[in-house]
Amino acid sequence: MTHDSPDRTPLSLLGLGAMGTALARAWLAAGHPVTVWNRTPARAEALAAEGAKVAGTPAQAVAANTLVVVCLLDDRSVGEVLAGTDLTGRDLVDLTTGTPAEARDRAAWAGRRGARYLDGGIMAVPPMIGVPGSGGYVLYSGSPDLFDRYRRALGVPAGTAFVGADPGFAALYDVALLSAMYGMFAGVTHAFALIRQEDVDPVAFAPLLADWLVAMTASVQDTAERLRGGDHTEGVVSTLAMQVAGTPTFLRTAEQQGVSAELLRPYFELMRRRLDEGGGAEGLSGLVDLLAR
The missing domain is CATH 3.40.50.720 (NAD(P)-binding Rossmann-like Domain)
Incomplete structure (x- = not known):
């Protein structure tokens, strides 16, 4: 050779x-x-x-x-x-x-x-x-x-x-994937902050957090299917209306734990906007169209 x-x-x-x-x-x-x-x-x-x-x-x-x-x-x-x-x-x-x-x-x-x-x-x-x-x-x-x-x-x-063949796609995919990564990191940061001042071992908590995040990755494919089909209500179990109704609990918990909610509030505000536009029966995939306007 x-x-x-x-x-x-x-x-x-x-x-x-x-x-x-x-x-x-x-x-x-x-x-x-x-x-x-x-x-x-x-x-x-x-x-x-x-x-x-x-x-x-x-x-x-x-x-x-x-x-x-x-x-x-x-x-x-x-x-x-x-x-x-x-x-x-x-x-x-x-x-x-x-x-x-x-x-x-x-x-x-x-x-x-x-x-x-x-x-x-x-x-x-x-x-x-x-x-x-x-x-x-x-x-x-x-x-x-x-x-x-x-x-x-x-x-x-x-x-x-x-x-x-579009030369821009590698960079587009790169930034899209890394953006999702940073979104995950934001959630992980908030989760650890909530337990930080409690008698909770972060090392013992970590496997529960990691396993939960893995379980939630199924939603990625669900979102993709709804975006392709154009129907954000197809097969939805947890509606946007139900999820928005639950957001005050997350905010009160953060306040009571002495944790800033600045990583959660922007996403919750986006959920509220979509709900106000009539998306209550949808899942979270409708937020993609809200962002992409």
Whole structure:
């Protein structure tokens, strides 16, 4: 097996923060020839001992290989770093976190410079990269041909999921999934705050909380089905009217426990608005349409 075989695709990686370094190490460990560049040379030099070639400039890194991966601070950084490079004939994979609009603009920008483009959203933290079974994966969108060509190489650091030819979809899915995560974190934060001043062991409480959250994930599919069908009342067990009627209990409990309700109030207010518009017989899926106006 040669280094030019599909299993050992040569690539250039620009950006060696915690995530970029983890990506580089995963590709190097799998036998891929990797050329690296970073603003701070010391990070690149550390990888040289592991077999990476170090480029002195972004232009040199881009010129070294057809497959060019960037993992930088933000979209502006991508434009600045690649400004003086010749992207003609290059396959650019952008793993920098950004917005859907930024990804679409960057894809058009790359196209004008003669490059094909694939955007990526990393659903993992650095310790999950290169670890089989860690659950980490990367969302990709843009050129389907580009994804198919490099699927095996891109799958080395983490699992892959292609979510569409629209270059903005990887970023859209990324932010949507992370937004749901932060919503969950908000609920967990409030739950622990409620028991914080009581004689309740948080470690003993944690399994109950985790199991309850897992049980509630069934509602995700239910919401999706109602959104697809357009009927927010189909199969509803706990109506919006019933749930709004119960919200004062949550607010009084928070007050009595000396806990701010600032994480709950915005959602409860949204529920009340939907109810006032006549959505009492619905489930909570109708709140999606309220937000998306």
